[in-house]
Amino acid sequence: PPLPRSLLSSGINAEYGGENEGVEAKADAHVCVISHIAQPNIFIMDHLLDLHPIKALDGQLVHELLQIFVSGDLSDYLEFYAANSDFVEHLSVSHEQNQRKLRLLTLASISETEQDIEFSKLADKLNLQMEEIEPFIIEAIGSGLVKGKINEPEGRLTVSTSIHRSFGKTQWGEIKDRLELWQKNLLVVRESLSKGHAFALPIGS
Numbered sequence: 325p326p327l328p329r330s331l332l333s334s335g336i337n338a339e340y341g342g343e344n345e346g347v348e349a350k351a352d353a354h355v356c357v358i359s360h361i362a363q364p365n366i367f368i369m370d371h372l373l374d375l376h377p378i379k380a381l382d383g384q385l386v387h388e389l390l391q392i393f394v395s396g397d398l399s400d401y402l403e404f405y406a407a408n409s410d411f412v413e414h415l416s417v418s419h420e421q422n423q424r425k426l427r428l429l430t431l432a433s434i435s436e437t438e439q440d441i442e443f444s445k446l447a448d449k450l451n452l453q454m455e456e457i458e459p460f461i462i463e464a465i466g467s468g469l470v471k472g473k474i475n476e477p478e479g480r481l482t483v484s485t486s487i488h489r490s491f492g493k494t495q496w497g498e499i500k501d502r503l504e505l506w507q508k509n510l511l512v513v514r515e516s517l518s519k520g521h522a523f524a525l526p527i528g529s
Contacts, residue, residue: 353377357390362417367429367469370394370490385411395490397430398423398450427452427460432469435486443479 357378360369372378372390381387385408392400401422405412412419427450434441434449443457452460461481464470472483 349377435483
């Protein structure tokens with residue numbers, strides 16, 4: 325969703341006085357967080373944590389909820405809801421919508437580290453019945469969070485790619501390694517072409 329106008333400003337810190345924790349800043353930050361959570365097709369929200377007005381919400385329930393959507397899983401949310409159901413029920417996004425998004429985000433997190441995921445594990449982690457798993461996977465693939473194939477006879481999902489919920493040093497390192505591999509491959513191609521030889525790219529290209 326579009327950020328509140330004041331948060332979109334390139335001079336956001338100047339507008340709110342850097343670490344300013346004024347009422348207007350917090351109000352805009354609250355709206356910004358909830359609007360992102362409420363949008364069904366917005367899944368990456370880690371950038372919000374860097375905004376000063378949202379940092380000013382640290383210690384409040386809305387900030388804790390945002391952190392769950394940034395890096396937590398469904399079990400974290402259900403624990404939060406059990407302790408703060410009144411807070412969630414008064415938001416402009418429903419408990420059911422939150423569960424849907426956290427299920428998708430939980431699958432994305434699992435898919436970052438596992439290529440073959442048993443349906444039984446998904447049923448446990450996502451709090452779903454076994455008959456609900458395949459429709460859920462189809463929804464997840466349609467959302468663009470993961471790509472993969474359903475192996476119905478073996479009851480598992482084989483993941484080919486998945487999104488990163490946050491982009492930090494690990495992800496930059498992966499890009500660096502990939503670029504270095506591409507650079508080596510290009511040098512092999514260039515050298516082989518200059519000699520008029522056939523070539524084969526190294527494994528991992």
